[in-house]
Amino acid sequence: MGTILTNAPAEPVGTVAYATADGLLGSVWLLVAIPLVSAVVLLLLGRRADRWGHWLGVAAIGAAFVLGLTYFLQLRGLENKSVELSLWDFITVGDLRVDFGLLFDPLAAVFVLLITGVGFLIHLYAVEYMSHDAGRRRFFAYFNLFVAAMLLLVLGNNYVMLYFGWEGVGLASYLLISFWYERPSAATAGKKAFLMNRVGDAGLAIGIFIMFATLGTTQYDEVFNGVGSLTATTVLVLGLLLLLGATGKSGQFPLQAWLPDAMEGPTPVSALIHAATMVTAGVYLIARSNPIFSANSTLQLVVVSVGALTLLIGCVIGAAKDDIKRVLAWSTVSQIGYMFLGVGLGGGAYALAIIHLLAHGFFKANMFLGAGSVMHGMKDQVDIRRFGGLSKNMKITWLTFAAGWLAIIGIPPLSGYFSKEPIIASAFEREGWTAWLFGGAALLGAGLTAFYMTRLFVLTFHGPKRWTEDIEHPHESPKLMTIPLILLAIGSVVAGGLMAWNDGVASWLTPVLGEEPGGEAHGVLSHTVITILSILITILGAGLAWFLFRNGTATAPQPAGVLVTAARKNLYTDAFNEAVFEKPGIFLTRALVYLDNRGVDGLVNGLAAGIGGCSGRLRRLQTGFVRSYATSILTGALLVLAAFLAVEAGWLT
Secondary structure, three states, X not given: OOXXXXXXXXXXXXXXXXEEEOOHHHHOOHHHHHHHHHHHHHHHHHHHHOOXXXXXXXXXXXXXXXXXXXXXXXXXXXXXXXXXXXXEEEEEEOOEEEEEEEEEOHHHHHHHHHHHHHHHHHHHHHHXXXXXXXXXXXXHHHHHXXXXXXXXXXXXXXXXXXXXHHHHHHHHHHHHHOOOOOOHHHHHHHHHHHHHHHHHHHHHHHHHHHHHHHHXXXXXXXXXXXXXXXXXXXXXXXXXXXXXXXXXXHOXXXXXXXXXXXXXXXXXXHHHHHHHOHHHHHHHHHHHOHHHHOOOHHHHHHHHHHHHHHHHHHHHHHOOOOEHHHHHHHHHHHHHHHHHHHHHHOOOHHHHHHHHHHHHHHHHHHHHHHHHHHHHHOOOOOEHHHOOOOXXXXXXXXXXXXXXXXXXXXXXXXXXXXXXXXXXXXXXXOOOHHHHHHHHHHHHHHHHHHHHHHHHHHHHHOOOOOOOOOOOOOOOOOHHHHHHHHHHHHHXXXXXXXXXXXXXXXXXXXXXXXXXXXXXXXXXXXXXXXHHHHHHHHHHHHHHHHHHHOOOOOOOOOOOOHHHHHHHOHHHHHHHHHHHHHHHHHHHHHHHHHHHHHHHHHHHHHHHHHHHHHHHHHHOXXXXXXXXXXXXXXXXXXXXXXXXXXXXXXXXX
8 A cells, every 4th residue: 555664763853754665554544544435334324323433433533543552562563663655646736746755653653543432432422422413323323524624634644734634633623513414502602613613723734834835835844854954934824824713623722712602512512622633733733843832932932821821811710610520621731831832832841741642532522421311300500500419419520520520620539630740840940020020820720620621520529409490310321331431430540640650641742752751840830849739729629619519509600700700701702703803804704795785786786777778768769659660760761861962062071
């Protein structure tokens, strides 16, 4: 199917020089092909696959995971830990040569395992969750398409291949978010996600154009090797355009508004988007492009600022939401903010961001599927003010959700502690006042995360029952839903520690991302002090939430202060977008329609009306009577004769 190429070890981080190789890794293309073929089969067969199509979708992702794990183990045995598979020439126009090729290296490998591993559990869960939906076969087709596009995104060996998968992910997310398109809210949410992502995608596309215009290539190795020849301004502009694309896919400021609305899709969609696929794409893009971002300190400062601001926005808004899925959605916005903070810090923090991304994949998928289990037992209700006391009725869901809750707030020794706390420490390693600014923001975010996630956990599973009258006996979910929850809960508990143990993941990623993170912070605060502060702030936030909400809360919105009111309205970000972009766009559209109707069409229609009017009046002369025509001819002849006589007589000289 192509030629496999491996990199030589002497090249600097971020660059790749290739040589021919053989082996099992020559079939890496199957990772993309298997779920893609499954999606095509399910769509083409239509209703004939309704009875078994969902199992084909599950099997496709399971097979991809097994292959991904096999390739990962094979890659570990290679000295240089990087192979490229060149399949065919994708674009050949003038000086532009784009290869349809795949790159399987340490960074791509960990993403493949996350996408297929967590994705398989979500697919398995969805078999039961979607069992009563008439469109289950179509749902799994879109699900497989989503995974295939994300795998192409992380496996592409150049920015055009990445963009190909990038747009595939955007298409699949639109299809899945608006899966229940008969609901106006779902259709609107799908369009909102699609359009807001197009803004970011435009930035990424322009960035790719700039790469070709300045470097003559879009291949990763050639672009990274050529970064040193670019001016600081070019690197800054290129990086900002890539960042714009990343903020769109990962739901970061200022393009975060679509992500919470994506909850209108089925719960497994929310889990897949927020844990294993779409929102991780922006972090992957920046991590993959680390030679570009590391080449400009101003660019890194912008990325760090976006991450710090977004993580606080997500925390504040999440604390004011009552929809269980929207609280989790805003927590995703916040946690991705931590990842952006990490990749913006550069150096060893690149690996820390990826570790947090992997750990987040477990506990966020766990909690989203747990939310779906709660909804399953509560007749699809989502208002946490109407829950309470479910720990006794849904013990498995309660225990697994508790594992995710403790992991995300960073209680040691669960995953979140090992993945998030090092990012906070790295933020305090910056020079000057920015260490206090960004480190303080990360610490504050940890406290707020503990507060609003504990609020969610307590109101859902503890305190008095606040169920509506139609809820009599909430029940635990079937095994096909609880087994994935148990496995993800185990990952939520141990994954972070395993990845941090002996700097295993950090050292694995070193060939792609550079230096490993240091063991001791050398910033304004020591690592020990930061750890103590982080734990204390987390306990304080969780304890405050438990104290305030242990007995439940009002089941109707209560008057609140300025901050809470603003948080309930998403800090007026939607209102800002409407005022600055939507309403001026509507006004411009209406003005152009008026100009088109009264101007362009008015001119054409007016000319047509004038000609028609004249024709109508001239038509009246056509009476159809011979005597009238004879009289007209005689009159004309007399006039011509009179004119000749006048000229002869000299009257007209």
